Amino acid sequence: xxxxxTRAEVRTADAATLRFPAGFRWGTATAAYQIEGAASEDGRTxxxxxxxxxxxxxxxxxxxxxxxxxxxxxxxxxxxLMRELGVTDYRFSVAWPRVQPTGRGPALQKGLDFYRRLCDxxxxxxxxPVATLYHWDLPQELEDAGGWPRRETAERFAAxxxxxxxxxxxxxxxxxxxxxxxxxxxLGYGNGVHxxxxxxxxxxxxxxxxxxxxHGLAVDALRTALPAGTEVSLTLNLHVVRALTESAEDRDAAxxxxxxxxxxxxxxxxxxxxxxxxxxxxxRVTDWSFVRDGDLAAVSAPIDSLGLxxxxxxxxxxxxxxxxxxxxxxxxxxxxxPAPGPRTAMDWPVDADGLYELLARLRDELPGVPLVxxxxxxxxxxxxxxxxxVRDPERVAYLRGxxxxxxxxxxxxxxxxxxxxxxxxxxxxxxxxxxxRFGIVHVDFASQRRxxxxxxxxxxxxxxxxxxxxxx
Numbered sequence: 001x002x003x004x005x006t007r008a009e010v011r012t013a014d015a016a017t018l019r020f021p022a023g024f025r026w027g028t029a030t031a032a033y034q035i036e037g038a039a040s041e042d043g044r045t046x047x048x049x050x051x052x053x054x055x056x057x058x059x060x061x062x063x064x065x066x067x068x069x070x071x072x073x074x075x076x077x078x079x080x081l082m083r084e085l086g087v088t089d090y091r092f093s094v095a096w097p098r099v100q101p102t103g104r105g106p107a108l109q110k111g112l113d114f115y116r117r118l119c120d121x122x123x124x125x126x127x128x129p130v131a132t133l134y135h136w137d138l139p140q141e142l143e144d145a146g147g148w149p150r151r152e153t154a155e156r157f158a159a160x161x162x163x164x165x166x167x168x169x170x171x172x173x174x175x176x177x178x179x180x181x182x183x184x185x186x187l188g189y190g191n192g193v194h195x196x197x198x199x200x201x202x203x204x205x206x207x208x209x210x211x212x213x214x215h216g217l218a219v220d221a222l223r224t225a226l227p228a229g230t231e232v233s234l235t236l237n238l239h240v241v242r243a244l245t246e247s248a249e250d251r252d253a254a255x256x257x258x259x260x261x262x263x264x265x266x267x268x269x270x271x272x273x274x275x276x277x278x279x280x281x282x283x284r285v286t287d288w289s290f291v292r293d294g295d296l297a298a299v300s301a302p303i304d305s306l307g308l309x310x311x312x313x314x315x316x317x318x319x320x321x322x323x324x325x326x327x328x329x330x331x332x333x334x335x336x337x338p339a340p341g342p343r344t345a346m347d348w349p350v351d352a353d354g355l356y357e358l359l360a361r362l363r364d365e366l367p368g369v370p371l372v373x374x375x376x377x378x379x380x381x382x383x384x385x386x387x388x389x390v391r392d393p394e395r396v397a398y399l400r401g402x403x404x405x406x407x408x409x410x411x412x413x414x415x416x417x418x419x420x421x422x423x424x425x426x427x428x429x430x431x432x433x434x435x436x437r438f439g440i441v442h443v444d445f446a447s448q449r450r451x452x453x454x455x456x457x458x459x460x461x462x463x464x465x466x467x468x469x470x471x472x
Contacts, residue, residue, distance in 0.1 A: 016465070016469065016470055017465045017466065017467045017468065017469060017470060018404070018407060018467045018468040018469075018470055019465075019466055019467035020406075020407060020410070020466055020467045021410065022466075023417075024417065024418060024419070024466070025088050025089045025128070025372070025417055025418025025419070025420075026086070026087055026088050026089070026418070026419060026462070026463040027087050027088065027089035027090060027091055027128075027130065027418060027419065027420035027421070028082065028085070028087050028090060028091070028420060028421045028422075028423065028424040028440070028459075029090075029091035029092070029374060029375055029420040029421070029422050029423060029424070030071070030091070030092055030093070030423055030424050030425060030427065031092075031093045031132070031135040031136070031179070031427075032092070032093045032094065032095035032098070032135060032137060033047065033049045033050075033065045033068070033095065033135070033136065033137045033428065034065065034068060034069075034423075034427035034428045034429070034430075035068050035069040035071040035425055035427045035428070036065075036068060036069075036070075036071045036072045036095060036098075037065065037066060037067040037068040037069065037070045037071065037072050037073070038070075038072035038073065039064075039065060039066045039067075040066075041072065042098070042108075042110040042111060042114070043098075043101055043108045043110055043111065044095065044097055044098040044101065044108075044111065045097045045101035045102065045139060045140065045141070046097065046139075046140040047095070047096065047097045047137035047138055047139060047140060047195075048136075048137070048138045048139075048140055048143045048147070048188075048195035048196040049065060049136060049137055049195045049430075050064070050065070050066075050140065051140050051143075051195065051196070052194070052195035052196060052197055053065060053195075053428075053433075055197070058197060058431065059430075059431050059432075059433045060431065060432050060433040060435050061433050061434070061435065062433075063428065063433025063434050063435075064428075065428045067445075068427060068428045069425045069426070069427050069428075069443050069445070069448065070448050071425070072114065074448065074450075075114075075117065075118055075121070076121060077450065078424065078425065078450075079118070079121045079122055079125055079127070080125075081424070081441055081450060081452065082122075082125065082127055082424065083125040083126070083127070084452075084460070085452075085456060085459060085460045085463065086460050086463040086464055087127060087463060088126075088127065088128060088463070089127060089128040089130050089173075089174075089418060089420065090122055090127050090128070090129060090130060090424075091130040091131075091132060091176075091374060091420045092118065092129070092130070092131060092132070093131070093132040093133070093134070093135035093137075093179065094115055094131055094132070094133055094164055094168075095111070095137050096133075096134065096137055096138065096139055096160055097137060097139040097140070098111035098114070099111040099112055099115075099160070099163075099164055100139070100160050100163065101139065102139055102141045102142075103138070103139035103141055103142040103153075103156050103160065104141075104156060104159075106163070107163045107164070107167060112164070112167045112168070115131075115167075115168055116167070116168065116171065119168060119171035119172060120171065123171065128173040128174070129171060129172045129173055129174075130172070130173060130174040130176065130420075131164075131168065131172045131174070131175055131176065132176040132177075132178075132179050132235065133157075133160070133161050133164060133175065133176065133177055133178070133218065134157065134177065134178045134179060134184075134214075135179040136179070136180075136183070136184055136188075136194070136195065138153070138195075138196075142156060143196050147189070147196060147198075147207070148184065148185065148188070148189065148206075148207035148210050148211055148214075149189060149200075149202075149203040149206040149207045149210065150210070151210055151213070151290070153210055153214065154210045154211070154213040154214035154217055155217065157214040157217070157218055158214065158217035158218045158220070158221045159221070161175075161177065161217075161218035161221045161222055162218075162221035162222070162224065162225050165221065165222050165225035165226050166225045169225055169226045169227060169230065170227065172230070173230070173231065174230075174231040174232075174233060174305075175222050175226065175230065175231065175232050175233065176233045176234060176235050176307055176374070177214070177215045177218045177219060177222075177232070177233070177234050178211060178214065178215050178218075178234060178235065179235045179309075179374075180235065180236065180237040180309060181208065181211035181212065181215070181236070181265060182208070182236070182237055182239075182261060182264075182265065183237060184207065184211060185204050185205075185207035185208040185211055186204045186208070186260075186326035186327070186328065187326055188204075188207070189203040189204040189206075189207045190203075190204035190324065190325070190326040190327075190328055191324040191325055191326040192324065193326075193431055194430060194431065199324045201282075201285045201286075201328035201329065202285050202286050202328075204326070204328050205282060205285060205286050205288075205328050205329075206286070206290050208264055208265075209268075209288075209290060209291055209295070210290075212265060212268045212269065212299045213295055213298060213299055215234055215269070215299065216269075216295075216298040216299035216300065216301045217298055219232055219301040219302075219303060220298070220301055223301075231304045231305060232303050232304050233303055233304060233305045233306065233307050233372070234269065234303055234306060234307065235306075235307030235308070235309060235374045235375075236262075236265050236266070236306065236307070236308065236309070237308075237309040237310075237375075238261070238262050238265075238266075238308060238309075238310070238358055238362075239257065239258070239261040239262055239313075239314050240310070240313040240314065240354040240355075240357050240358050241254045241257045241258050241261065241262075241313070241314050241316060242254065242313055242314065242315050242316070242339075243315075243316060243317070244315055244316065244317035244337055245317070247318070249317075249318035250316070250317045250318055252318065252333070253316045253317055253318045253319075253330075253333060253334040253335075254316050255277065256277075256281055256327075256329070256330040256333055256334055257314065257316055257327060257330055257334055259275050259277050259278040259281060259330075260278060260281070260282070260327055260328060260329060260330055261314075261327075263275040263278060264278055266365075266366075268296055268299040268300060269299055269300060269303075270300065270366055270369070271300065272296045272297055272299070272300035273296060274288065274291065274296070278329075281329040281330065282328055282329035283329075284329070285328055285329050304370070305369070305370040305371065305372050305417065306362070306366065306369050306370070306371055306372070307371075307372050307373075307374035308358065308359075308362070308371060308372070308373055308374060309373075309374055309375035309376070309422075310354065310355045310358055310373065310375070310376055310402075311346075311348055311375075311376065311377075311378070312339065312344075312348040312349045312350070312351055312354065313339055313349065313351050313354035313357075314336065314339075315336065315337045315338070315339045316334050316335065316336055316337070317334075317335055317337060318333065318334070318335070319333075319334065319335030320332050320333065320334070320335060321334060321335055321336060339351060344378040344379050344380060344394075344398070345378075345379040345380050345381055345436055345437070346378075346379050346432075346436060348378075350378070350398055350401070352398075352401035352402045352404065352405040353405065355373075355376065355402050355405045355406065355409075356405040356406075356408055356409050359371060359405075359406065359409035359414040359416060360409060360412065360414065362414070363409070363412075363413055363414040363415070368415075369415070370415050370416075370417050371414060371415060371416045371417065372416070372417050372418045372419075372420070373406060373416065373418065373419045373420060374420045375420060375422040375423075376399075376402050376419065376420075376421065376422060377395070377398070377399070377421050377422035377423060377438050377440075378394070378395055378398040378399075378438065379429070379436040379437055379438045380392055380394045380395055380437065381437075382395075382426070382437045382442055382453060384442060384444075384451060388451060389451075389454070390442045390451055390452075390453040390454065391453075391454050392453045392454055392455045393454070395440070395453070395455040396454060396455050396458045397472075399421065399455065399458070399459065400458075400468060400472060403419065403462070403468055404468060406419055407467070407468065421440060421459060422438055423438045423439050423440075424439060424440065424441055425439040425441050425443050425450070426438065426439035426441070426442055426443040426445075427439065427443070439453070440452065440453050440455045440456040440459055441453065441456055
């Protein structure tokens with residue numbers, strides 16, 4: 001099917017449904033540390049998030065992922081929920097310390113066996129397994145040796161990618177190397193609000209480069225280990241950055257954030273180079289001498305699709321930000337302002353137009369690169385009413401607006417192949433602990449009882465229709 005055929009199909013809607021292209025991938029997504037629990041079972045060793053969450057004052061209410069949603073023991077129940085929803089794809093992450101506890105040496109078969117069982121049950125349910133190799137759970141031993149600011153971590157990641165692919169390559173349809181390397185680098189090493197909780201602009205920039213390098217080296221390892229034709233991808237949380245005004249100063253503030261948030265990953269991965277303005281902006285922090293000959297060629301190894309995580313836009317103006325800031329090299333020149341409009345429970349603005357803007361930008365800048373929305377969703381104050389029903393009309397409205405933006409982008413020529421709703425389950429929401437609920441399935445963490453919310457039923461209807469109900 002050509003792009004013109006796809007646009008024609010999308011424009012042809014019956015009276016009841018605003019359709020998406022045939023073969024569009026309807027998925028949901030989770031991450032290992034947020035749902036699995038079983039933190040010390042079957043040989044799993046601590047990750048940086050185990051250490052971080054067990055450190056007093058790091059996570060709200062002292063919550064940890066030790067039990068989380070107990071997915072490790074309730075995996076079959078969760079796959080059955082996905083079967084009922086009718087999802088075509090499920091994006092999960094492999095816990096590095098469950099598969100390779102120290103980040104070195106042979107794989108732990110008990111850990112691999114869990115993911116083998118998960119993939120087998122998914123396939124039996126008619127659901128494509130989509131594996132993410134790194135969703136922030138670096139083995140603590142590798143952090144103790146220097147973590148992502150150290151080059152060896154990238155090399156260790158490539159070895160882990162290869163041994164995992166050798167074990168699961170016949171079961172997994174799509175492999176994603178990294179999830180949101182910006183968060184891993186700048187929240188983990190820049191302002192320290194995520195694990196491992198370090199605060200160094202120089203370390204954040206070194207970590208960003210070594211995450212890029214880890215991605216490129218892992219692509220090569222995956223290509224070597226996987227059957228021909230297996231999809232290899234990368235997921236970025238690209239920022240939609242808006243200048244407050246059209247003044248030269250505010251536009252320059254937006255440029256600075258775009259460099260350190262977006263182009264620090266896009267340019268090396270797709271163009272094999274560092275942004276020149278990023279290097280200038282960060283000269284007081286680093287001379288980038290840790291980038292060696294051949295690194296950027298390795299980083300730009302071709303991939304089959306780009307995953308995008310989007311939640312809300314960012315509004316900036318000229319000024320300065322409080323320290324510590326995750327925006328290495330930009331905090332003296334940029335201030336951040338609240339975007340207008342309704343807010344989620346995370347205090348994030350709801351703005352579906354931002355998702356359309358992002359897809360249109362990538363349509364123009366990366367022609368020929370298929371796009372997949374690998375995370376999109378919202379947290380609200382959900383609770384079960386006396387009848388046991390969880391009503392979440394705000395989430396339904398959020399999802400409808402963002403899916404409509406995806407459809408509009410497809411109609412305007414963006415090659416978007418799928419949408420993964422974040423998240424299947426209420427879970428451990430990083431530094432917020434269990435205080436924020438993103439799931440379309442409510443989890444009572446005391447009993448681990450699962451209850452599909454109204455949004456789950458709505459999403460199941462969207463999947464069954466192959467598109468959005470024409471009327472809200």
